[in-house]
Amino acid sequence: MKSVRSNDETSIMDAALMVLMSIVKTQNVSWFFRSNVSIQNALSTLGEEALYDEICLSVYGILSEVLSDEQLKRLKIANNMGVFFFNMLEKAWHHPLKKYRQIQIEYLLQGSVNLSKHDFIQQETANMNKIPLFIEMSDQYPIVFDIIWALSFNHNIQQQLRSHPSFIHKLSQLAKESDDEQMRKITHGILWNLEITHQDRSIPQHTNHNTxxxxxxxxxxxxxxxxxxxxxxxxxxxxxxxxxxxxxxxxxxxxxxxxxxxxxxxxxxxxxxxxxxxxxxxxxxxxxxxxxxxxxxxxxxxxxxxxxxxxxxxxxxxxxxxxxxxxxxxxxxxxxxVTDVTNIGISSVPVAQAIIVKDPSTRDKLPPNILQWTESNVQDWLITHNLQQMSRLLANCDGQSLVYLNKHMKYGEPQQTLKSFYEDCIRHLGENLSLIELSRLQSLMDQQKRFVQSSLRTQGRKNRQ
Incomplete structure (x- = not known):
């Protein structure tokens, strides 16, 4: 296909993809795409080989709408998706007519709304440091705030946003003063993701009237x-x-x-x-x-x-x-x-009983609820168990981050998780990943979960006696 719209094949393909995009946005058909690898590969190949940028953009938009995060990451085009998209967006923003070739910036931003929902795109946005670009565009295009809200679930993005105090002030003003109720909701949402104050909210006393x-x-x-x-x-x-x-x-x-x-x-x-x-x-x-x-x-x-x-x-x-x-x-x-057993998870584990602690003083300092662990608590826990590399790699992790990491290790794609650990070790520590330490970390977390389940069974037998 040629990269000009006058090419009949390109025009027909462009129109067909626009119709397909309309269908996936309005009908419950994502399951069909997710269960059909042939269609996924065909669209991926089309996006990879098409010379016309609008064709590529439509393909990326459809795939990001219908595929799961893991499925999207497995496609060959996933590695180039962020670079391709941000290149067009940046050029459109700096163009006098706010477009890239024939593609209007509004169309690109609408595509960003879908892409920003995917965790690996959020991380790629952080790696490419594109938050300043979105902040700059937010004055002119309100849809950018919705994109930033989705991106702000990423820990690295949160740190980057906090480094722009003038933007944080702008969010606070909009949350209080905007006449647009949807804008107030979005800005409240971004601020919620950036603030840690809600983690310290006092839980109201439960009474029959307020529970x-x-x-x-x-x-x-x-x-x-x-x-x-x-x-x-x-x-x-x-x-x-x-x-x-x-x-x-x-x-x-x-x-x-x-x-x-x-x-x-x-x-x-x-x-x-x-x-x-x-x-x-x-x-x-x-x-x-x-x-x-x-x-x-x-x-x-x-x-x-x-x-x-x-x-x-x-x-x-x-x-x-x-x-x-x-x-x-x-x-x-x-x-x-039924009594909830499976949902208790590692967060309810009495740490002092669930693991073999070498240093009693460290054990006593740790809050019983892992979600309340600070970054310092996590460091103490890792060092106590002689996980030296993990302590340096997870230097900015608190208890909640540790819980999410454990879930990702258990339910995420193993090869991708291992690759991410390996790359982080090389980038941040300049050394190879210790599989022994990584295995011990996961084993310790699993020990806690088994301890909870065993304790519950024991307590249940006592209650029946």
């Missing part, structure tokens, strides 16, 4: 089914919190208060839920607060992926798309009534 049994966390696309779920739970006598009207004001604080006042969080999983920045912040806060998470599947053919897969781990979920609603509710009711 809910259940909070339903969902994407508004699934509102009808979630309303049915809510009604049935109310009939069963549960006190349920759900946002039907979309919260106003500081939505992040309102979300946090709802989670703090609820015992169980039902996560209604769907592709829209995974793509929602607000849902991601909500689910992460519930995890951080150690609320019991009960996942339910709301979208046919959808399989949890990306951050959502890491969050729910190996939890069983009720599939509302597979069973009749009445049957699915029966299954959910049973799940809500």
């Amino acid at each position: 809910f049994d259940i909070m339903i966390s969902y994407s508004h696309k699934e509102k009808v089914l979630c309303k049915q779920l809510y009604d049935e739970l109310i009939k069963s006598g549960y006190r349920v919190w759900i946002d039907f009207d979309q919260m106003h004001g500081n939505v992040m604080d309102a979300m946090a208060q709802a989670i703090d006042r609820s015992e169980i969080i039902i996560i209604c999983m769907s592709e829209q839920y995974r793509q929602s920045n607000f849902c991601r912040a909500e689910a992460h806060y519930a995890f951080q607060r150690q609320r019991r998470i009960v996942p339910v599947l709301m979208q046919k053919h959808y399989k949890p992926d990306g951050w959502l897969l890491f969050l729910i781990g190996q939890l069983l979920y009720v599939d509302f798309t597979k069973y009749e609603f009445v049957r699915a509710m029966e299954m959910l009711s049973k799940e809500l009534k």
Whole structure:
């Protein structure tokens, strides 16, 4: 194909891809692309070999919309995707007419919204130091704030954003004074990701008046089914919190208060839920607060992926798309009534009992909840277990980071995880990765989880005696 629009083949292909993009945005067809490797490879090859940039851009847009993070990373074009895209975006921004060749910058920014949802694109954005570019564009294009919100879930991006105090001040002003309610929500969301104050929020005293049994966390696309779920739970006598009207004001604080006042969080999983920045912040806060998470599947053919897969781990979920609603509710009711064992995870482990500690003074200093560990606590723990290389490699990790790392090691793609560790060792430490230390780190975390499960079984037997 030639790189000019007058080429008939190029024009037809361009039009076909635009129609395909419209279909994937409006119809539930992602499962079809995810289950069909031939189509993935065909689109990948087209994006790799096409000479016309708009063809490549359309292919990248479709693939980023329908594929999971892991599937997208496995494609040959993944390594060049960020470089290709940011090159066009930067040239369009500096062009007098705000376009790259015939591609308007608005079209490129819309594509950025989809790409920014993928964790590996977030990391590539951080590696290429493109945050200053987005900050510069934010004055003229409000959609950039939504892109920055998605990117701000990445730890490195958070650090880069914090190094721009004038932009942080601008976010604070917009959060308070903007006439656009959606803009206030987005800026509150970015600030929430950048601040650590919400980690120190005091949990309100639970009373019969301010406590809910259940909070339903969902994407508004699934509102009808979630309303049915809510009604049935109310009939069963549960006190349920759900946002039907979309919260106003500081939505992040309102979300946090709802989670703090609820015992169980039902996560209604769907592709829209995974793509929602607000849902991601909500689910992460519930995890951080150690609320019991009960996942339910709301979208046919959808399989949890990306951050959502890491969050729910190996939890069983009720599939509302597979069973009749009445049957699915029966299954959910049973799940809500059972003692939660699988969801306790490593965060609830009494550290002093779960591991063999060499230094009693270090043991006594560690908070019993790993999510409360500071960077210093993590360093003490690693050094106590003679994980010298890990202590230097994970120098900026707190307890929450350690928990997410453990989930990534367990449920992520092994080869990609090992490659990332190896590259980080070379880049930051100038030495090869010690597989022995990495294995011992994972083993220690697994010991904690086994200790919890064993203790629960022992306690259960005592209670029955």
